[in-house]
Amino acid sequence: MKTVDKELFKDVGSLIESVDKVIAIIPHHNPDGDAIGAAVGLANILFNRGNKVTIIFPNDFPAFYNWIEIKAEVLFYNSNKKTSKKAIEHCDILFCVDFNDSSRAGQLEKTILEFNGPKILIDHHPEPGSFCNYIISDISYSSTAEMIFDFITVTGLVKFMDKTVAESLYTGIMTDTGSFSHNISDPNTFRVISALLKFGINADEIHGKVYHNYSTDRMRLLGYCLNEKMEVFTEYHSAIISITQEELKRFNFMPGDTEGFVNYPLSISGIVFSVLFIEKEDHVKLSFRSKGTFPANKFASTHFNGGGHLNAAGGEDNQSLEKSVQKFRQLLPVYLHQLINASEELK
Secondary structure, eight states: OOOOOHHHHHHHHHHTOSTTOEEEEEEOSSOOHHHHHHHHHHHHHHHHHTOEEEEEESSOOOGGGTTSOOOSEEEETTTOHHHHHHHHHTOSEEEEESOSSGGGGGGGHHHHHHOOSOEEEEEOSSSOOSOSSEEEEOTTSSOHHHHHHHHHHHTTGGGGOOHHHHHHHHHHHHHHTTTTTSSOOSHHHHHHHHHHHTTTOOHHHHHHHHHSOOOHHHHHHHHHIIIIIEEEEGGGTEEEEEEOHHHHHHTTOOTTTTTTGGGGGGGSTTOOEEEEEEEOSSSEEEEEEEOTTOOHHHHHHHHSSOEEOSSEEEEEESSOHHHHHHHHHHHGGGGHHHHHHHHHHTO
């Protein structure tokens, strides 16, 4: 196990010693595989223990995660605001998983900040905010799901583990490492994977359910983006994909359809920085990915109101899609030296 603050783990564990404690769990807005896997894994083990547990998702998650078994009550704030707020207001303990700032909870931010009971953050993103009473944060973890497993182990909750918990946590680790293609240098990641496999989960089957379960429209959108919307800036070792709202409608966009699109340009020889621009109603959503030493998170935080990990970050821009892309192009010369260095180091 990593050198984590085991005393903090135990302090949090002591808060949930009684099965009478009602617990709510909130992952971030637009939940990805790690947010879903971490939230469900924690919820299921607490449910197995005997607690009343509710997961409140800020909005819907992609359909290709529907196979994950959730034993706890599930609410979606975007479609059930009143009940979701009541569930949070009446819980004894609130867990916030896989986000480092209250704003990442979307419309649930105000409800989280107003909650007066113990708030616990479990997350692996850098620079966590101070909106929770207990902050369990470590950027060296591959995923929040991996952190949840260590939390479960330290607090003795591991005796309530079952296959559903293992499947959820495995999914979180698998998706946040790009199916074990990045952020996998720490032996602890594979120690946890080995432990999860002992619960009889089928890793091949889980991979297929997540990565081989897309709609025809999603595949056509991907092909269109790679053929028509990808721009490669060879001299800057960078590439972008930009998608308008009209284009999303054309391909019957569903939540999760663009997941992973930002990674494709990094498969091009010499490209170390990739950005996906998606036009929303009142802003532009950006996803950043990089290889090597190029700091995608600093680029995102400095110029696009974002943040994240060294090689994976997100951001937003309140300008139009056209102006947002133009802004990015104008920034590339400023980062030329760093981009060249990152490329050279990978040779």
